[in-house]
Amino acid sequence: MRICLIAEGSYPYVTGGVSSWIHSLMHAMPEHEFIIYAIAAERKQQGQFKYALPTNVIEVHEFFLDDHIYEEAKWGKRYHLTDVQRNSLISLVNGSNNVDWAALFQLIRSNQFTNVGEFLSSKDYYELVEHLAKTKYTHVPFTELFWTVSSMILPLFMLLRGDVPKADIYHAVSTGYAGVVGALAKIIYDKPLILTEHGIYSREREEEIIKANWVKGYFKDLWINYFYTLSHSIYSLADEIITLFGRNKEIQVELGCEPERIRIIPNGIDIHDYNQVVRTVKDDTIRIGAIVRLVPIKDIKMMIQAFALVEQQLSNVELFIMGPAEENEEYYEECLQLVQLLNIRNIKFTGMVNIKEYLGDMDFLLLSSISEGQPLAILEGFACSKPFISTNVGSCRELIEGRLDDHFGPAGFIVPVMHYEEMANYMVKLCLDEPLRLEMGKNGFNRVACDYTRQAFITSYKEIYRTLGAVM
Incomplete structure (x- = not known):
């Protein structure tokens, strides 16, 4: 069977998290062929893979959201839009779930729609923005609205005009742009479509946009609603919608998913892969670790601020931040400046490493994210009997x-998002209490060994592929 995995901003350009999940899934199914449809922000990422691709990957189809800068515009064309097409375009930019995606796809991929830049210079597009200005944005400059909407839909339309590889099953690992490509494939080829949503994509984009400096305040809701609308495309068309835990399912239902179409399949890990992870250094130093990409959504700055408070109280502590920094070099530099400003002595940024070479010497681990799905980092830590302090x-x-039915006991502590003082208090508590660290580490190990096995995760997806493949 040939399966097309559709990923945005992850595999194969970024390590950890969703990327690790994809890599593990393909390795476990050598009986299937996989196509990777990879959506990335910038063409400079082309071919910059962080993984050695499994032998059953037969193609990597790359699309870059900045490619629209190369398209020339031709002015003055008039399109003859049907009412359904016009209303779908209005719904798309208006933040509505009433988009007729089949009609929109047909328009954008039709012969009359030969140049996206040309459409954005047409009278039809002008009238579309004019409608938005009169109905929702009466107090903002029309020119700003015009170019803001252009920047929203131009990369999407370029994406939709691109080639979609043929496959037996399409499997998007997020909503957003990846979800729209999955919906497009479903319409074009009438093949089964699966969505696995690790975190809630639209919620994550909302959090980023609220904090973003590049979006003016009065346009933040425009962008936020746009991403919710994109996500609804695959919610409405997927044959299988999978999430990782109960709270995510509740949010998906709130966003318009039919609850009976959602199933929960947790992430899984093989604890035996970590049998060789042992402590190699025996001294009085307490080593704290974080398996994390250095990007804003992981809120590394909170972790640094918490450790600064810990270092003021304890002299024998070290923090190892283990993960790549090149994804957002500006944020990494800000983190280094914060370390210097707070006069912190014992933080080590390791960059990308084999975490198995480090985990054995960690006493406990941290996660300070603003948003997560079901972090593999926690499962990996538990497989090594390491307790966690994490944001909620x-x-x-x-x-x-x-x-609620769990009997293993706590495997660490939960703190509110951005509450670095509370995180610091729990860090000090674990630093000073070795028996508690060992007990919580054992609880975490037992929980992951029982409830989050790689075998159960892989078996579930093999059955989904088999079932959907049988009805093609």
């Missing part, structure tokens, strides 16, 4: 404290 995001509370 995604399924972190469920992983650390257990579900």
Whole structure:
């Protein structure tokens, strides 16, 4: 069977998290062929893969959201839009779930729609923005609205005009642009479509846009609603919608998913892969670790601020931040400046490493994210019997404290997002209490060994592929 995995901003350009999940899924299914449809922000990422691709990957189809800068515009064309097409375009930019995606796809991929830049210079597009200006944005400059909407839909339309590889099953690993490509493939080829949503994409974009300096305040809701609308495309068309834990399912239902179409399949890990992880250094130093990409959504600055407070109280502590920094070099530099400003002595930024070479010497681990799904980092830490202190995001509370029917006991502590003082207090508590660290580490190990196995995760997806493949 040939399966097209559609990923945005992750595999194969970024390590960890969703990328690790994709890599593990393909490795576990040598009986299938995989096509990677990879959506990335910038063409300079082309071919810059962070993974050695499994042998059953037969193609990597790359699309870059900045490619629209190369398209020339021709002015003055008039399109003859049907009412359905016009209303779908209005719904798209208006933040509505009433988009007729089949009609929109047909328009954008039709012969009359030969140049996206040409459409954005047409009378039809002008009238579209004019409608938006009169109905929702009466007090903002029309020119700003015109170019803001252009910057929103231009990369999307370029994406939709691109080639979609033929496959037996399409599997998007997020909503957003990846979800729209999945919906497009479903319409074009009438093949089964699966969505696995690790975190809630539209919520994550909302959090980023609220904090973003590049979006003016009065346009933030325009961008936020746009991403919610994109996400609804695959919610409405997917044959299978999968999430990782109960709270995510509740949010998906709030966003318009039919609850009976959603199933929960947790992430899984093989604890035996970590049998060789052992402590190699025996001294009085307490080593704290974080397996994390250095990007704003992981809120590394909170972690640094918390450690600064810990270092003021304890002299024998070190923090190892283990993960790549090149994804957002500006943010990495800001983190280094914060370390210097706070006069912190014992933080080590390791860059990309083999975490198995480090985990054995860690006493406990941290996660300070603003948003998460079901972090593989926590499962990896638990597989090595390491307790966690984490912000209350995604399924972190469920992983650390257990579900209602759980009998293993707490495997760490949960703190509110951005509350670095509370994180610091728990860090000091674990630093000073070795028996508690060992007990919580054991609880985490037992929980992951029972409830989050790689075998269960892979078996579930093999059955989904088999079932959907049988009805093609």
